Amino acid sequence: MGRNASLLSTQTELAPKRRIKVLVAKLGLDGHDRGAKVVARALKDAGMEVVYTGIRQTPEQVVNAAIQEDVDAIGISILSGAHMALIPRVMQMLKEKGIDDILVTVGGTIPTDDIVKLKSIGVAEVFIPGTPLSEIIEFIKNNVKRKQ
Amino acid sequence: MSLFNEDALNEIKKRLKAWEEETIKNDLIKYPERLPEFKNISGILLKRFYTPADIENYDYFEKLGFPGEYPFTRGIHATMYRGRIWTMRMFSGYGSPEYTNERLKFLLKHGETGLSLAFDFPTLLGLDADDPLSHGEVGVVGVSVSSLKDMEVIFDGIPMDQVTTNMTINPPAPILLSFYIVTAEKQGVKPDQIGGTTQNDNLKEFFAQKSYVFPPEAGLKISLDVIEYSAKYLPKWNPISISGYHIREAGGTALQELAFTIADGIEYVRVGIERGMDVDVFAPRLSFFFAAGTDLFEEVAKFRAARRMWAKIMKERFNAKKPRSMWMRFHTQTSGVTLTAQQPENNIIRVAIQALAAVLGGTQSLHTNSFDEAWALPSEKAVKIALRTQQVLAYESGSADVVDPLAGSYYVEWLTDKMEEEAWKIIDRIEKIGGMVEAIKRGIPQREINDSAYKFQKDVEEKRRIIVGVNAFVEEEKLEIPLLRFNQEEVEKHQIERLRKVKETRNKASVEWSLRELKSAAQRNENVIPYIIKAVRVYATLGEIMGTLKEVYGEWVETPLF
Numbered sequence: 187m188g189r190n191a192s193l194l195s196t197q198t199e200l201a202p203k204r205r206i207k208v209l210v211a212k213l214g215l216d217g218h219d220r221g222a223k224v225v226a227r228a229l230k231d232a233g234m235e236v237v238y239t240g241i242r243q244t245p246e247q248v249v250n251a252a253i254q255e256d257v258d259a260i261g262i263s264i265l266s267g268a269h270m271a272l273i274p275r276v277m278q279m280l281k282e283k284g285i286d287d288i289l290v291t292v293g294g295t296i297p298t299d300d301i302v303k304l305k306s307i308g309v310a311e312v313f314i315p316g317t318p319l320s321e322i323i324e325f326i327k328n329n330v331k332r333k334q
Numbered sequence: 335m336s337l338f339n340e341d342a343l344n345e346i347k348k349r350l351k352a353w354e355e356e357t358i359k360n361d362l363i364k365y366p367e368r369l370p371e372f373k374n375i376s377g378i379l380l381k382r383f384y385t386p387a388d389i390e391n392y393d394y395f396e397k398l399g400f401p402g403e404y405p406f407t408r409g410i411h412a413t414m415y416r417g418r419i420w421t422m423r424m425f426s427g428y429g430s431p432e433y434t435n436e437r438l439k440f441l442l443k444h445g446e447t448g449l450s451l452a453f454d455f456p457t458l459l460g461l462d463a464d465d466p467l468s469h470g471e472v473g474v475v476g477v478s479v480s481s482l483k484d485m486e487v488i489f490d491g492i493p494m495d496q497v498t499t500n501m502t503i504n505p506p507a508p509i510l511l512s513f514y515i516v517t518a519e520k521q522g523v524k525p526d527q528i529g530g531t532t533q534n535d536n537l538k539e540f541f542a543q544k545s546y547v548f549p550p551e552a553g554l555k556i557s558l559d560v561i562e563y564s565a566k567y568l569p570k571w572n573p574i575s576i577s578g579y580h581i582r583e584a585g586g587t588a589l590q591e592l593a594f595t596i597a598d599g600i601e602y603v604r605v606g607i608e609r610g611m612d613v614d615v616f617a618p619r620l621s622f623f624f625a626a627g628t629d630l631f632e633e634v635a636k637f638r639a640a641r642r643m644w645a646k647i648m649k650e651r652f653n654a655k656k657p658r659s660m661w662m663r664f665h666t667q668t669s670g671v672t673l674t675a676q677q678p679e680n681n682i683i684r685v686a687i688q689a690l691a692a693v694l695g696g697t698q699s700l701h702t703n704s705f706d707e708a709w710a711l712p713s714e715k716a717v718k719i720a721l722r723t724q725q726v727l728a729y730e731s732g733s734a735d736v737v738d739p740l741a742g743s744y745y746v747e748w749l750t751d752k753m754e755e756e757a758w759k760i761i762d763r764i765e766k767i768g769g770m771v772e773a774i775k776r777g778i779p780q781r782e783i784n785d786s787a788y789k790f791q792k793d794v795e796e797k798r799r800i801i802v803g804v805n806a807f808v809e810e811e812k813l814e815i816p817l818l819r820f821n822q823e824e825v826e827k828h829q830i831e832r833l834r835k836v837k838e839t840r841n842k843a844s845v846e847w848s849l850r851e852l853k854s855a856a857q858r859n860e861n862v863i864p865y866i867i868k869a870v871r872v873y874a875t876l877g878e879i880m881g882t883l884k885e886v887y888g889e890w891v892e893t894p895l896f
Contacts, residue, residue, distance in 0.1 A: 214470070215455035215456065215458075215459055216475070217543055217545050218544070218584075219544060220671070220787050223787065224787050224788050228791075238894050238896045239894065240894030266455055266475055267474040267822075268471045271469060271470020272470050295708060295710070297709055298812075298813050314708075315674070316676050316708075316801075316804045318795055319795055
């Protein structure tokens with residue numbers, strides 16, 4: 187830490203060495219990107235570094251982008267209802283590549299029983315429509331696994 | 335000719351001033367207002383109340399006129415719902431064509447008066463059910479249609495000369511329309527007997543719904559192919575539904591919805607005329623599609639302003655002669671994005687208010703959302719309540735008994751004028767840079783809609799806007815409404831299997847020949863629809879036909895902005 191350390195710690199609660207980096211990803215074919223973009227902007231306003239994939243991403247593209255960008259967290263947005271076919275594939279690929287320190291969260295119209303299933307395969311949290319942005323920001327700040 | 339006499343106006347202004355100095359000052363001390371300022375969703379600052387002084391130069395004939403007459407502010411028909419209730423057209427479709435056929439029959443049995451097909455994402459993007467990208471998405475948000483065979487099943491037992499059908503389909507619109515035409519023929523129904531709408535609005539895809547496939551110019555060309563073909567051969571078909579609804583869903587305000595939709599409309603008409611078409615031949619069948627949000631008055635004002643603006647544009651700018659060319663006919667859907675996952679039953683109330691706004695605004699047809707849609711596709715019970723909401727409005731509320739009942743409200747007329755005035759500013763800005771295609775390429779509507787979406791969310795977070803059950807009157811709750819569930823994996827397997835059989839039994843050589851013909855027609859810049867119909871007849875698939883068109887037109891990839 188240089189001489190700016192004290193300055194940094196007054197700027198953010200976590201006093202990170204580096205900013206939390208998040209990949210916001212639209213998975214599947216749906217083009218409903220309003221939520222993803224609002225969340226991306228809120229995370230950026232909260233001081234995080236945000237990479238947004240754009241729409242129509244496959245599980246492979248999401249995992250590859252996460253690795254390439256070396257992110258701390260992936261926020262998957264999916265409103266098409268195809269979450270149970272696509273998200274397990276993302277989790278599987280992360281596992282195959284030996285990645286266990288990227289926090290994965292999901293946002294979208296996800297029925298309650300599916301939330302339970304997604305959590306059982308390693309998704310850290312599922313945010314349904316109407317979740318306050320502040321809750322998403324706090325969750326990511328408090329749960330990223332990599333040392334900041 | 336002003337509506338008010340000068341002495342009366344002066345008296346109102348004088349007394350208003352006194353009121354402001356006496357009555358309100360004391361009242362504000364005792365009863366302060368809830369908010370420092372009141373703004374509607376469009377960001378328009380609202381006064382405490384309105385008087386004739388707010389519309390002092392109001393010219394009745396220029397602004398309002400009579401129902402069924404220019405500028406059609408009061409409605410495109412002289413009797414409106416006294417003659418015929420709006421079409422109750424529920425957006426539906428899920429899973430396999432068999433499930434959808436069942437749901438359509440269920441709705442018809444319960445009194446819906448028009449059909450509206452929702453397609454799944456693979457179909458919306460022109461992909462077959464067996465495409466690797468379709469995996470997990472087949473049948474999920476709508477019905478899966480990969481070939482003529484699927485359309486035949488959807489309409490099995492539904493007489494296509496007796497119903498009208500809306501198809502929410504955009505880049506593949508010519509293909510789905512061809513499926514529809516050929517299916518009808520197999521029922522013995524001729525093309526000039528089928529009625530309905532293809533959404534076919536490729537422009538809004540780039541900044542709102544995002545199911546674009548071709549680049550903007552090619553998308554526009556495809557839309558015009560459908561318009562031109564319909565004008566010649568399908569006299570009862572609405573070839574396009576110029577859509578504001580998705581602009582709203584993507585986060586745009588009512589004002590942005592109004593302005594961008596009309597700007598899109600201008601682009602379609604301009605290109606149609608450039609193509610050599612007579613405006614009075616194709617304009618009478620252009621139709622529109624709007625959202626209805628929960629702010630009743632803002633919505634009513636939006637609809638009335640939209641009708642007036644379109645009439646002016648068609649008459650003054652495009653020199654249309656037939657009154658029908660000046661009609662803005664529109665379908666309305668209550669606003670999906672306003673539905674909350676929290677306390678979902680509250681959505682029934684939101685939908686009722688939104689539907690009332692559409693009716694007071696003079697819509698031609700209406701879809702009411704089901705209360706469970708923030709969670710899943712509508713269950714039978716939920717969709718029936720949504721349909722019943724329309725029936726109660728139509729037959730019990732009295733709102734269908736008088737034409738344009740809110741006209742003359744100082745507030746509604748002021749707001750109608752204001753929405754129009756602000757919308758012209760946006761449209762003029764777009765026109766100055768060369769129209770919507772250019773605006774889309776520069777990312778202008780995309781950015782402006784993103785900004786509105788973010789601002790709205792901040793307003794909710796900071797409680798400048800109250801959403802019942804979300805940021806006020808919140809309850810700890812467990813979801814207790816039954817959701818529609820079906821076996822997606824089975825549907826996907828079933829659809830892939832049917833597609834395999836179609837491919838096995840068709841004449842391969844005819845398919846290949848028809849696709850080659852289609853490709854060369856597209857290369858010659860001809861209208862592609864007659865060639866698509868030929869390909870559809872021999873069971874070429876959606877994916878094959880789209881693939882052929884993509885080879886010629888290319889595909890659009892957007893720069894992701896947030």
